[in-house]
Amino acid sequence: xxEGPDIAHVAALIGDPARANMLTxxxxxxxxxxxELAGEAGVTLQTASGHLSKxxxxxxxxxxxxxxxxxxxxxxxxxxxxxxxxxxxxxxxGALRTRTGxxxxxxxxxxxxxNHLAGQMGVQMLSSMVHRDFVREEGEALGLTPDGxxxxxxxxxxxxxxxxxxxxxxxxxxxxxERRTHLAGSLGRAMLARMEATGWVRxxxxxxxxxxxxxGMAAFDTAFPNEKGTxxxxx
Amino acid sequence: xxEGPDIAHVAALIGDPARANMLTxxxxxxxxxxxELAGEAGVTLQTASGHLSKxxxxxxxxxxxxxxxxxxxxxxxxxxxxxxxxxxxxxxxGALRTRTGxxxxxxxxxxxxxNHLAGQMGVQMLSSMVHRDFVREEGEALGLTPDGxxxxxxxxxxxxxxxxxxxxxxxxxxxxxERRTHLAGSLGRAMLARMEATGWVRxxxxxxxxxxxxxGMAAFDTAFPNEKGTxxxxx
DNA sequence: TAAATGCTTCGGCTATGATCGAACTATGCG
DNA sequence: CGCATAGTTCGATCATAGCCGAAGCATTTA
Numbered sequence: 001x002x003e004g005p006d007i008a009h010v011a012a013l014i015g016d017p018a019r020a021n022m023l024t025x026x027x028x029x030x031x032x033x034x035x036e037l038a039g040e041a042g043v044t045l046q047t048a049s050g051h052l053s054k055x056x057x058x059x060x061x062x063x064x065x066x067x068x069x070x071x072x073x074x075x076x077x078x079x080x081x082x083x084x085x086x087x088x089x090x091x092x093x094g095a096l097r098t099r100t101g102x103x104x105x106x107x108x109x110x111x112x113x114x115n116h117l118a119g120q121m122g123v124q125m126l127s128s129m130v131h132r133d134f135v136r137e138e139g140e141a142l143g144l145t146p147d148g149x150x151x152x153x154x155x156x157x158x159x160x161x162x163x164x165x166x167x168x169x170x171x172x173x174x175x176x177x178e179r180r181t182h183l184a185g186s187l188g189r190a191m192l193a194r195m196e197a198t199g200w201v202r203x204x205x206x207x208x209x210x211x212x213x214x215x216g217m218a219a220f221d222t223a224f225p226n227e228k229g230t231x232x233x234x235x
Numbered sequence: 236x237x238e239g240p241d242i243a244h245v246a247a248l249i250g251d252p253a254r255a256n257m258l259t260x261x262x263x264x265x266x267x268x269x270x271e272l273a274g275e276a277g278v279t280l281q282t283a284s285g286h287l288s289k290x291x292x293x294x295x296x297x298x299x300x301x302x303x304x305x306x307x308x309x310x311x312x313x314x315x316x317x318x319x320x321x322x323x324x325x326x327x328x329g330a331l332r333t334r335t336g337x338x339x340x341x342x343x344x345x346x347x348x349x350n351h352l353a354g355q356m357g358v359q360m361l362s363s364m365v366h367r368d369f370v371r372e373e374g375e376a377l378g379l380t381p382d383g384x385x386x387x388x389x390x391x392x393x394x395x396x397x398x399x400x401x402x403x404x405x406x407x408x409x410x411x412x413e414r415r416t417h418l419a420g421s422l423g424r425a426m427l428a429r430m431e432a433t434g435w436v437r438x439x440x441x442x443x444x445x446x447x448x449x450x451g452m453a454a455f456d457t458a459f460p461n462e463k464g465t466x467x468x469x470x
Numbered sequence: 471t472a473a474a475t476g477c478t479t480c481g482g483c484t485a486t487g488a489t490c491g492a493a494c495t496a497t498g499c500g
Numbered sequence: 501c502g503c504a505t506a507g508t509t510c511g512a513t514c515a516t517a518g519c520c521g522a523a524g525c526a527t528t529t530a
Contacts, residue, residue, distance in 0.1 A: 282489055285489090303498060
């Protein structure tokens with residue numbers, strides 16, 4: 001009856017605790033099976049199956065059949081961005097009821113958002129690149145300048161295959177913990193992959209936290225200096 | 236049990252149709268009374284009252300008591316941004332079930348988003364300003380360049396009072412219909428107010444659509460030329 | 471082919487919560 | 501003061517949907 005899209009249906013889909021837990025688990029960017037997601041949500045397999053078919057109907061997740069497994073993943077990056085926005089609201093208002101676990105500090109410093117780097121260090125990376133005019137804002141998409149292309153190539157990334165893909169090269173994504181944007185898109189994904197390949201960082205098993213090594217942290221600060229001169233290692 | 240904020244609670248709050256309609260109505264940026272919101276949602280006053288107290292608890296809306304009325308508004312711009320993100324998901328996937336009313340075309344062209352200009356023309360405005368280097372991306376906030384400050388002053392906006400406010404001057408906000416960002420923040424709000432004051436545009440009663448006059452449309456296209464040379468009046 | 475694993479469907483139970491009528495409080499108006 | 505309007509609280513009703521046990525289908529492995 002109202003103008004505009006049917007926001008209630010999508011929100012209700014995310015609003016169930018079991019489904020919200022599944023979606024949060026999928027924010028890691030990894031594709032998970034129905035059984036794994038049932039475990040994440042704390043429900044039986046039958047219940048999880050019902051939830052997953054609803055999420056599929058709602059277009060929030062996609063599925064890939066492989067052998068006798070069905071791998072679920074978020075449907076696209078917009079879903080991840082919306083979930084981050086909701087996390088921002090929840091963190092801002094309901095911060096009291098969120099118990100801050102031992103992994104919370106690590107999560108705020110660096111974590112995986114769908115498939116790219118988020119948290120303080122994600123924000124610092126984009127901020128540093130914007131400051132040196134490697135990246136410019138052009139609507140929702142961010143544009144890579146010639147200087148920026150040279151920089152990321154030197155960083156060890158092959159731009160050619162990224163440019164041919166239909167997904168946007170650079171996108172901005174809002175950080176729930178920092179309330180600023182960080183770099184998403186296929187380049188954001190490639191940057192994180194490169195950092196993993198060079199051993200700067202590894203993924204924490206069982207959470208979205210990213211664990212930087214001491215040398216990785218130092219190298220990161222050198223590669224992406226903060227305009228204020230502060231360093232991630234010494235906050 | 237999961238790491239991260241309690242996303243399910245917030246989403247469930249938005250997920251009820253009655254509450255979603257209320258929030259959508261508040262996206263106009265106007266503060267509405269409980270009775271008006273009950274009408275928007277199509278429920279009785281008692282039911283609306285219950286919903287509104289839940290939205291207050293959840294931090295999604297704020298209230299201002301004035302005489303025997305209680306005026307409700309969205310708590311802050313982040314809420315509006317999150318709702319727009321949800322609209323983007325709903326429009327993208329469930330577009331089939333959204334009946335496109337007669338006001339739909341006008342809504343896509345220009346509408347109010349919280350308190351600033353959104354839709355095709357909102358995107359064109361920001362795009363045009365970025366293209367002429369009046370505005371630059373700096374994280375989530377957009378930065379006004381000296382040239383930009385000169386431009387908006389010539390446009391008839393006093394920057395001094397905006398700069399003193401603690402709210403950010405420029406912010407980006409994602410458009411559900413265009414899937415690109417437009418200009419929010421106190422400057423975005425001032426720009427729309429200025430366009431209303433000069434008679435370029437007036438608000439449609441009963442919806443979020445913005446109705447540009449013929450001369451207003453022409454003046455807008457002159458003030459914010461699209462890099463491609465296309466004009467809003469002749470799409 | 472049989473057994474095992476992964477997942478879906480069906481049916482019934484249950485609880486949450488949305489809804490409204492009625493009664494109650496508060497503010498403004500004459 | 502009394503009346504009207506605005507809004508809240510309470511209580512009862514009722515429907516939705518989340519949940520799981522059991523059974524069924526599909527695929528892989530032995």
